[in-house]
Amino acid sequence: MKAIIIEDEKAAVRNLVALIHEIRPEAEVIATLDSINSTIEWFNSSSVIPDVIFMDIHLADGSAFEIFEHIKITTPVIFTTAYDEYALRAFKVNSIDYLLKPIDREDMEKALEQFDDLYTDHAHTFHDSTLEQLMHSLRQKESYKTHFLIPLRGDKLLPVAVSSILFFYIRDSRVKAVMADGNELPFTHTMDELTDCLDPSVFFRVNRQFLISRDAIKDIDLWFNNRLSINLKITSVDEHIIVSKTRVREFKDWFSGNYLSR
Structure with missing residues (x-):
């Protein structure tokens, strides 16, 4: 060469x-x-x-x-x-x-x-x-989104920077974003829409209920059957966030920065 x-x-x-x-x-x-x-x-x-x-x-x-x-x-x-x-x-x-x-x-x-x-x-x-x-x-x-405008009650729109969002999750069929300060905001986007419009080097779709950023992760437990259980820094969501066995390698690659774009 x-x-x-x-x-x-x-x-x-x-x-x-x-x-x-x-x-x-x-x-x-x-x-x-x-x-x-x-x-x-x-x-x-x-x-x-x-x-x-x-x-x-x-x-x-x-x-x-x-x-x-x-x-x-x-x-x-x-x-x-x-x-x-x-x-x-x-x-x-x-x-x-x-x-x-x-x-x-x-x-x-x-x-x-x-x-x-x-x-x-x-x-x-x-x-x-x-x-x-x-x-x-x-x-x-x-073309990935860097900001959202969130409708509030009345005639208000709240500008939200994507960098201030720790994770999205679904509760009672509604999507919510959890911010770095712990506040939650309702989103009208579906989880699939958010997955497509956010940078996959920053956000990972762990399962159908959770789309998380690296900054949201406190630590990770080894779980049954070679799965992973993610613990979030914000503890208001008190449920196990499980990474399935088939997605563990993909999750590790994403977390280390070796993600593959969709």
């Missing part, structure tokens, strides 16, 4: 080189470039085609996205950046992964696995359907 690194921080370059060689000892870093201009010059003059590019977004002379306006890059790109707001734009320009600094071994391993899965060496082509799924997932993430 031949790689080039486009990064203007020397420490970040050293870290990337070390991680690449640690995971793929046979890999060769054929160039390290620190600016838009040097990258354009390298691609215009070099006859070597890299297999993968590691690219920071903020370079000394501007945004790395400008590079794609001057030269055609067909090589897969793994973005490495301290900022998360460019993810969707990144996937429009040959990106196969988007790593946030500081980058560790686990991040790099997953990125290189993504490279192996999406890139066909002999054809130098991407699996378009997989990239479309990635972009769809990112677009969906941008």
